[in-house]
Amino acid sequence: MRYLDEEAIKDIALGAAVLGTGGGGDPYIGELMAIQAVKQHGPVKMIELEEVSDDALVVPIGMMGAPTVLFEKAPGKEEAKKAFELMETYLGKEIYATMPIEIGGVNSLLPVAIAARLGLPIVNADGMGRAFPELQQVTFYLDGITNSPLVMADERGNTSILQTINNLWSERIARSITVEMGGSATVAQYSVSGKQVKDSGIARSLTFAEGIGKIIRHRKKYKLHPIEEVLEFTGGHALFRGKVVDIDRKTTTGFARGVATIEGIEDDKGKNVNLHFQNEFLLAESDGQPVCITPDLICLLDHESGRPITTEGLRYGLRCVVIGIACDDKWRTEKGIETVGPGYFGYDMDYTPIEKLLEQGGEAR
Amino acid sequence: MRYLDEEAIKDIALGAAVLGTGGGGDPYIGELMAIQAVKQHGPVKMIELEEVSDDALVVPIGMMGAPTVLFEKAPGKEEAKKAFELMETYLGKEIYATMPIEIGGVNSLLPVAIAARLGLPIVNADGMGRAFPELQQVTFYLDGITNSPLVMADERGNTSILQTINNLWSERIARSITVEMGGSATVAQYSVSGKQVKDSGIARSLTFAEGIGKIIRHRKKYKLHPIEEVLEFTGGHALFRGKVVDIDRKTTTGFARGVATIEGIEDDKGKNVNLHFQNEFLLAESDGQPVCITPDLICLLDHESGRPITTEGLRYGLRCVVIGIACDDKWRTEKGIETVGPGYFGYDMDYTPIEKLLEQGGEAR
Numbered sequence: 001m002r003y004l005d006e007e008a009i010k011d012i013a014l015g016a017a018v019l020g021t022g023g024g025g026d027p028y029i030g031e032l033m034a035i036q037a038v039k040q041h042g043p044v045k046m047i048e049l050e051e052v053s054d055d056a057l058v059v060p061i062g063m064m065g066a067p068t069v070l071f072e073k074a075p076g077k078e079e080a081k082k083a084f085e086l087m088e089t090y091l092g093k094e095i096y097a098t099m100p101i102e103i104g105g106v107n108s109l110l111p112v113a114i115a116a117r118l119g120l121p122i123v124n125a126d127g128m129g130r131a132f133p134e135l136q137q138v139t140f141y142l143d144g145i146t147n148s149p150l151v152m153a154d155e156r157g158n159t160s161i162l163q164t165i166n167n168l169w170s171e172r173i174a175r176s177i178t179v180e181m182g183g184s185a186t187v188a189q190y191s192v193s194g195k196q197v198k199d200s201g202i203a204r205s206l207t208f209a210e211g212i213g214k215i216i217r218h219r220k221k222y223k224l225h226p227i228e229e230v231l232e233f234t235g236g237h238a239l240f241r242g243k244v245v246d247i248d249r250k251t252t253t254g255f256a257r258g259v260a261t262i263e264g265i266e267d268d269k270g271k272n273v274n275l276h277f278q279n280e281f282l283l284a285e286s287d288g289q290p291v292c293i294t295p296d297l298i299c300l301l302d303h304e305s306g307r308p309i310t311t312e313g314l315r316y317g318l319r320c321v322v323i324g325i326a327c328d329d330k331w332r333t334e335k336g337i338e339t340v341g342p343g344y345f346g347y348d349m350d351y352t353p354i355e356k357l358l359e360q361g362g363e364a365r
Numbered sequence: 366m367r368y369l370d371e372e373a374i375k376d377i378a379l380g381a382a383v384l385g386t387g388g389g390g391d392p393y394i395g396e397l398m399a400i401q402a403v404k405q406h407g408p409v410k411m412i413e414l415e416e417v418s419d420d421a422l423v424v425p426i427g428m429m430g431a432p433t434v435l436f437e438k439a440p441g442k443e444e445a446k447k448a449f450e451l452m453e454t455y456l457g458k459e460i461y462a463t464m465p466i467e468i469g470g471v472n473s474l475l476p477v478a479i480a481a482r483l484g485l486p487i488v489n490a491d492g493m494g495r496a497f498p499e500l501q502q503v504t505f506y507l508d509g510i511t512n513s514p515l516v517m518a519d520e521r522g523n524t525s526i527l528q529t530i531n532n533l534w535s536e537r538i539a540r541s542i543t544v545e546m547g548g549s550a551t552v553a554q555y556s557v558s559g560k561q562v563k564d565s566g567i568a569r570s571l572t573f574a575e576g577i578g579k580i581i582r583h584r585k586k587y588k589l590h591p592i593e594e595v596l597e598f599t600g601g602h603a604l605f606r607g608k609v610v611d612i613d614r615k616t617t618t619g620f621a622r623g624v625a626t627i628e629g630i631e632d633d634k635g636k637n638v639n640l641h642f643q644n645e646f647l648l649a650e651s652d653g654q655p656v657c658i659t660p661d662l663i664c665l666l667d668h669e670s671g672r673p674i675t676t677e678g679l680r681y682g683l684r685c686v687v688i689g690i691a692c693d694d695k696w697r698t699e700k701g702i703e704t705v706g707p708g709y710f711g712y713d714m715d716y717t718p719i720e721k722l723l724e725q726g727g728e729a730r
Contacts, residue, residue, distance in 0.1 A: 086528075156530050156534070157529075157530045158527070158528070158529040158530055158534050158538065159527070159528045159529075160525055160526065160527050160528075160538065161525065161526040162523070162524070162525050163451075163523070163524045163525075164522075164523040164524075165521050165522045165523055169521070169523050172545050173523065173525065173542055173545045173546070176541040176542065176544065176545050177538055177541065177542065179541065180537050180538045180541045181538070
């Protein structure tokens with residue numbers, strides 16, 4: 001157990017933007033919300049999984065919707081409070097703690113802000129170890145845990161409680177509600193017991209993000225280039241160095257989809273990499289050959305500062321480094337690949353782990 | 366107080382198809398459901414408004430969605446039960462009785478079936494005095510009554526509880542959920558007190574429908590042609606006699622929209638009437654002149670049998686009589702016309718009561 005203060009929040013925000021693989025919304029919004037909440041209510045108690053009793057009720061909270069909309073429609077404070085109250089009434093049980101459902105962008109820090117405001121502890125864990133666009137794309141789902149009741153709230157005061165027959169139906173119905181709610185909504189779902197988080201969640205996500213963020217924020221205190229330090233800390237791999245030369249972007253039915261083209265520089269001169277995204281970067285390929293495939297993490301970092309570049313932050317001419325980080329082993333199962341592998345997102349290829357792709361291509365540097 | 370048996374149900378079904386002004390889904394589905402329920406559980410207790418105590422909880426129930434879908438997707442018995450259970454839990458109060466929210470098509474008899482199955486009485490009233498396509502188009506709304514909590518259930522077992530800031534938001538969000546649920550869903554909404562139904566509902570709708578249905582079903586026992594008898598019973602007006610020569614139909618975003626063209630016969634030879642519908646017939650016009658305008662009722666009856674023709678029953682060559690019936694005075698207020706008048710449905714004209722149009726045109730026969 002420890003307390004998250006402003007410094008920790010800034011580190012987590014930056015690290016979560018890296019782990020958000022371009023998605024999850026601009027982490028700056030989450031950071032602002034969390035800092036404001038901590039200023040008002042004091043630091044947030046963060047507890048480790050070992051400290052959560054098996055029968056405690058843990059309710060993750062986050063935003064659903066297209067990051068491009070989130071950016072203009074910062075989540076207010078009332079929605080989450082309302083969502084939690086509805087959840088407690090519906091379940092007839094008090095919420096013991098909250099947690100991020102994903103460790104990407106605004107959704108990594110929104111629960112910190114809520115925790116501060118409601119005086120709840122936050123659990124040092126998440127349900128993805130990264131960010132994904134759909135509600136069933138959570139490690140809890142792989143173990144058959146329902147995300148019902150799913151409570152949604154918008155900034156006007158509209159709420160909805162869904163109880164569905166499976167998490168794909170939740171995704172489907174909640175997505176269309178999100179569109180009606182103006183493109184984004186606050187969502188409390190995957191109400192789990194302490195035991196379920198321990199068994200099926202991803203441990204220590206907040207401190208993992210914090211470690212990455214700390215390196216980038218305080219890069220001058222480190223020996224190596226921040227990207228090298230990040231690679232060492234995360235066990236990741238530098239895949240490509242270049243500049244953004246094309247961005248093809250569409251916002252449809254609640255998702256930010258598109259492809260960014262990176263033209264190689266330095267050692268990668270003469271080659272291109274295409275980064276395909278649907279809220280998150282999901283596939284990096286060069287000359288039709290995959291370089292990194294979902295669920296492994298594809299992160300785009302500024303080549304100088306090492307700061308993460310989100311899909312909505314993509315600009316022509318940006319110099320950047322594409323890095324790849326192996327995903328949690330939970331995702332590398334048959335159901336994991338079915339849920340978040342390339343086929344699910346419409347890319348016609350098999351999943352190959354990044355370590356294997358690197359061996360095959362000899363691309364690691 | 367009296368009991369509704371099979372005969373009463375058949376009469377109500379037919380009469381409600383007339384009052385449904387072409388919409389509300391094929392009443393045969395509601396009839397079948399209600400008869401089956403009554404066979405299993407015995408006749409349904411129907412109570413008059415005067416018999417309902419002011420603080421009793423009355424919850425209307427119905428189906429939402431395009432009639433063309435309803436026709437293929439008959440509502441099951443479990444959804445309504447589930448919706449009522451959720452409503453009771455959410456409100457923390459027992460439901461005393463149910464009622465139809467509209468007296469049109471399947472929605473006039475679905476609550477009869479539910480009442481039989483759940484052992485609840487049904488109130489002899491509704492919230493429209495006819496049928497309308499949208500959730501806020503209910504006389505309760507005109508008096509500022511919310512339709513939240515709005516409970517939805519589909520045949521798979523998915524449910525949703527909406528709590529919105531106003532009934533237009535309920536309509537908007539529930540409509541998109543209906544589309545996701547496959548085009549139709551069971552909806553419990555406008556939970557009202559006995560006092561509220563008395564003040565803001567339409568009294569004696571079920572027996573009004575029953576009276577109309579009885580005439581058409583037992584037409585040989587009556588002196589006049591069934592259409593004449595219906596006009597006398599309802600105070601309606603025969604507007605046009607002809608045959609269907611064109612149907613332009615689209616099913617979009619959960620509604621059955623279109624225009625039917627009726628070519629005049631007998632006294633109306635040489636003239637055409639266009640019937641514009643959005644689930645219900647909303648506007649009858651001839652040579653650009655309105656003949657009957659929503660919220661007044663436009664009913665299409667078979668010229669021989671007097672049986673009602675629904676929008677999905679429209680067929681080329683059908684010989685029919687268009688009749689018009691004055692709507693309840695509640696609809697003829699400023700808020701009423703704003704909610705269900707021609708402007709709301711996109712017809713660029715002012716509302717003129719049918720009596721006035723008849724005076725102007727001298728069209729009554």
